[in-house]
Amino acid sequence: EDQVTQSPEALRLQEGESSSLNCSYTVSGLRGLFWYRQDPGKGPEFLFTLYSAGEEKEKERLKATLTKKESFLHITAPKPEDSATYLCAVADNYGQNFVFGPGTRLSVLP
Amino acid sequence: DSGVTQTPKHLITATGQRVTLRCSPRSGDLSVYWYQQSLDQGLQFLIQYYNGEERAKGNILERFSAQQFPDLHSELNLSSLELGDSALYFCASSPGTSSYNEQFFGPGTRLTVL
Numbered sequence: 055e056d057q058v059t060q061s062p063e064a065l066r067l068q069e070g071e072s073s074s075l076n077c078s079y080t081v082s083g084l085r086g087l088f089w090y091r092q093d094p095g096k097g098p099e100f101l102f103t104l105y106s107a108g109e110e111k112e113k114e115r116l117k118a119t120l121t122k123k124e125s126f127l128h129i130t131a132p133k134p135e136d137s138a139t140y141l142c143a144v145a146d147n148y149g150q151n152f153v154f155g156p157g158t159r160l161s162v163l164p
Numbered sequence: 165d166s167g168v169t170q171t172p173k174h175l176i177t178a179t180g181q182r183v184t185l186r187c188s189p190r191s192g193d194l195s196v197y198w199y200q201q202s203l204d205q206g207l208q209f210l211i212q213y214y215n216g217e218e219r220a221k222g223n224i225l226e227r228f229s230a231q232q233f234p235d236l237h238s239e240l241n242l243s244s245l246e247l248g249d250s251a252l253y254f255c256a257s258s259p260g261t262s263s264y265n266e267q268f269f270g271p272g273t274r275l276t277v278l
Contacts, residue, residue, distance in 0.1 A: 080239050088266060088267075090269075094271070095252075095272075096273050097166065097168075097194070097269030097270050097271050098207070098254070098256075098269045099166070099269070100267070100268060102168075103266050130231075141207065152197070152209050152267065153266075154206060154207040154209075155206075156206045157206065159211075163195060
């Protein structure tokens with residue numbers, strides 16, 4: 055059974071203090087790993103898709119990386135508007151299932 | 165704005181009742197996915213439809229059913245509601261058949277069962 059865990063559960067950063075969020079996964083043949091951002095009471099917003107180990111993608115202050123067992127979301131010099139829950143999800147080779155992790159709740163203080 | 169619309173935004177009902185949630189996918193997307201998000205369970209995949217046909221099933225209860233119509237909009241029907249069904253229900257859409265295409269989520273329907 056596909057499984058996704060994320061750490062830490064919650065993270066508080068000062069504005070400008072860079073850090074990384076972790077997503078560890080167990081999947082029967084990874085087809086894709088996805089990062090989403092979710093604001094309270096709203097739908098998840100797509101950020102990145104990673105398909106193979108070694109792949110990296112960047113968007114503004116965010117950079118996602120992928121290894122065979124985990125993915126990292128690096129946040130460089132975060133701003134208060136980066137505060138949100140960051141969700142990781144995996145799709146397996148069967149393409150039939152999309153499993154989300156529990157998320158990391160990020161708070162960036164001014 | 166993802167381009168996915170959901171109605172209603174909020175729904176308050178009583179135990180034992182039946183409700184219908186509606187979703188319109190992004191223009192051109194053929195797949196629709198339904199998810200349930202509660203505080204203790206996180207985001208749980210319920211079911212996927214592709215071009216009117218059921219494509220994949222997740223943790224969907226027998227009391228719940230869904231369908232996708234010829235115009236590609238989808239409805240999620242929840243019956244014999246229980247207190248534990250209170251949650252946010254999200255619809256997402258993607259262009260392809262498989263879940264390894266990125267999915268775009270709607271704003272959700274908040275269901276409260278009293």
